[in-house]
Amino acid sequence: MTASSVSQRTSSVIHEYPPSSRTTSGNALPTHRGATPASSSAEPTASGHRSGTTTRPTLTAARTAGRQSTLSGRWIPAFAGMTKWRAGMTRLRGRGRRGPAPGHIHCRVVSEPAYPLLFSPLRVGGLELRNRITLSAMTTGFGFSEGAPEAEALAYYRARSRGTALATVGFSAVAPEGRVENAIAWLWPEGAAEALAPLAEAIASVGAHPCIQLGHGGRQVSPDVIGETPTAPSAVRAGAHVRIAPRPLRLGEVEEIVVAFGRAAERAVGSGFAAVEIHGGHGYLIQQFLAAESNRRTDRFGGNSVVERSRFGCEVIEAVRKAAPELAVVVRINGSDLVPDGLQVSDALVAAERFAEAGADAFVVSAGVYGSVPWTIPLLDDPEGAFLDLAAEVRRNVDVPVIGVGRITAPESAEDALRAGRCDAVGLGRALLADEDWVAKARDGRSERIRPCIATVEGCAGRLQYGEAISCSVNPGVGRETSPPLERAEVPGRVLVVGGGPAGMEAARRAAQLGHDVRLAERADRLGGALHLAAATPGLGHLTRLAGWYEGELERLGVTMSLGSEVGGAEDLAGFPADYLVLATGARTAPEVLDGYEHLPAWTLEDLLEGRASSHGTWHLIDPVVVLGGGGRALATALWCRRGGYRVSLLSAERIGHDTSGLARRAYLSRLAATAVRGRASRITEAGVEWLDETGDRSVLPARSVVVAEPLRPDAPAALAPRGGQHDGGPNAAGVHTVRIGDARSPRTIGDAIAEARQVVEALPALAG
Ligand SMILES: Cc1cc2nc3c(=O)[nH]c(=O)nc-3n(C[C@H](O)[C@H](O)[C@H](O)COP(=O)(O)O)c2cc1C
């Protein structure tokens, strides 16, 4: 069986959300909402040359005949020799690498927006929204000191709000014991209105209505953050992350929190905010009152029905309305908690009706709590628009606008959701982290230029979990908005990037943006490298979108590409006067030396996913399978095998998920149903993989085939590496200043590779000196 036929055997679907999708009919947005809509190749790949366990496709054809570039249909001679390549360069030079070539300018003058519903106005309370795009509330883990915004937060919000109609500042605490993180806005201190005014001003300065999320975390607050035991409606522990039982709130304390929400709204209005978003979802305090599982109270804030348990939320909304009648009041609710004993859709509808009666001007419909799967932030194979069915349900039951949120990444899907009447506006979170120009690109009909979010949360929410500031795996500029924009190089250098994976593509893109003369050589017949390998596993298929985005950007920037071209030795450089060589040749699995490989068919991850034969020359995985490794690659491979119908065990010397965030780890494990053990493989037998635990005890994991996913070793050609192995770069044997980046330097995540590529390239002029 080949790799592709394995994947066709998909039989076990472990992950069951979303429930059967309900379709919502209707082509126009209802007028009560104030809307006025304007209207696998069989050919061996070059990369197989180095890795194949049994089959070693030759590069001869690629090297001598050249390959068709996948980028524009133009023919680029491959490395038959430098002369040919340079000839290719010369022909392409006229395409204008310092700006788009004639005929390649993507922006166009549009008489009407490409997404007419998305760019139509909407009324929320007393506010006129200029379009239907909102910045979803996101904490950042940076930019606030003692609850007041610093320059970093102002610059971040200015960048993220650009073009949106309503931009919401992430979770902001109404009381000290309700803080979910350290670096957030505080709304309880007396000086809060003054302290937060620059934040409202920053958002308003780019034309968006400033909104701030009012929250209290209740039992989902860490004692490490607040320095005391968290409080909640009842002494029931949260499902995940916070490990201690909360202290039940006394009646008077509940009433004080209601007052605190009102006072926070007053401060918000004093700061210049036009709207507030009351956080009634995600398992925070208002949701804890709503759910029977967390609210066992017998006073007026408890009760057997959702109507009774919604009292706290209603009083909060009324207090906010009363304290600041001029504010638009948005309420975030869960359409479902996505846990068996949490709020279900029917409960959410009741709560939404009650909250609308209490004064909500609009709802953001989200889902999930700390212990749910999917989590509040959809990832892996959670679908585009993951929570839109829930938004549609709520929308049918309330008379105010509903904002849909949850992995809405493409303008097309936002427009479709509006057209189908599933929501009245969209909330974008990670899409605006990945590309702060999302709105402008959508508005101008340049959606193919939007840098896609890859939804692994490694660079954003995954960091928050460890108390770190967010950035973004595909956009390392997140959190660095205060850095002055880099000037184009005064003296452009000639940069040769070898390797077209994420690090190489980012290096080439950044170097071209900075005005350098860039050539990118990739031995495979397409760009993407490790992205394509990862994209073959479940939940990461959208990584091909990132590869596609880079292709488009590199072409637009005039980077000269040579596909199917191996640059492995100094002779390949001889005829090319490059000032800088960037080695981004990635890494490969380097199986440990073990006795007994002859007993069972074994594949490296690359061989398996690229459809090559096993160490036995066979093509079929045989059940059961042991995957050696415990990082993200191993988890993704195990899930791939599992989805193919195989029983899987993971054996890892390190912690399972050692190189992933806790969120990604949990997402994988919840989908996997695999045995995972921690120990060292000692040998392979006919019965399976023998392993030793930390005490030296010996066991056997039953297996009839083995996949080796770890360890990874850098795969940079030694002949081109900097002399003396200098880590930060230096001249190589050919005298060309050379740096190694990404996995070729040290195997890490895609985000690390991209961030490093950018950093190294930005330092290029310094290297010249
Ligand atoms: C880094 C990060 C921080 C977040 N912080 C908040 C928050 O403070 N309040 C909130 O209601 N949701 C928060 N969310 C959830 C988002 O608002 C949004 O509902 C979720 O990410 C799904 O939307 P998306 O797929 O467009 O990112 C956060 C999400 C991320 C990625």
Ligand code: SF4
């Ligand atoms: S870090 Fe990843 S999930 Fe988060 S916004 Fe960036 S690409 Fe998306």
